[in-house]
Amino acid sequence: MALIQGIPGEFEPQPWGEAILRSRELLLLRIARRPPDHEVRLPGLATTPRHVVEDHTGKALTWRRDGDDLVVRLPAAGEPPVVRVALTGKLRIVPPDTVTANADGVWDLTPTGPKAHLVARRAADVGIRFVGMVEPDSRHTIRLAGRRYGVTGHELTRTTIGPFPVPERQVVPLAVPAGVRRVLVAPVGTVLASLHPGRDELTVVVTNFGRTPARGDVELPLPPGWSASEQAWTFDGLDPGRSTGWVTRLAGPAGPRELRARLDAGRRSASSPYVVQL
Known part of the structure; x- marks a missing residue:
């Protein structure tokens, strides 16, 4: 089983090619560049594979899980195959920017985009502290783990917001307001x-x-x-x-x-x- 319960999504381009969702429970790995060690790594696949085969021949390929990564061993010779990965359920991923809380249950994030992804080691009610510059009279809705709070820009950067009930070992997205340069999340x-x-x-x-x-x-x-x-x-x-x-x-x-x-x-x-x- 995957270590982390992921979220619906798509994979970014990979160093070896691309992963394409063909249907609800079928993933195709198009290999454009064969890795030197003949192993293709797909990071952040949270759904457990049922089987992995060559697309055209149906020949089974050796594969393993490495945390939440899928590692597939390609044939040593011949053209790189298209790899068919049958999944046990709907595709769920662990986004590459996902951050797991530290041993104290704390996240200290420097956002690189409008969204962050968090994983808690254990279920907890948490609060969020945003650090940055926003208009004091602006309005914001902060959503996390199925709960939301409406705050002003003044409240956003001057007090903690919450509590939010974060589940154990599950990816939860957090929208980061524009102007925020640091996000602190900690258990209540x-x-x-x-x-x-x-x-x-x-x-x-x-x-x-x-x-x-x-x-x-x-x-x-x-x-x-x-x-x-x-x-x-x-x-x-x-x-x-x-x-x-x-x-x-x-x-x-x-x-x-x-x-x-x-x-x-x-x-x-x-x-x-x-x-x-x-």
């Missing part, structure tokens, strides 16, 4: 520290995804040779849905390093790492 009850870099400075932000006010301490560990104008902060009375932050100036050797704030705000504390470039 989480107090989350996140890092937001600027030019020679870093903003350390704590967001309360819980239902009661939060308090705690934040520290920013740094790699050897790095320094900061401030590295420790305390907060108290952070209301549900709200964020607070501190700006610190960084100095150190040029190059990227992954940083993570150390947050102590109770048992639901979480911290999202971020790669910072000096």
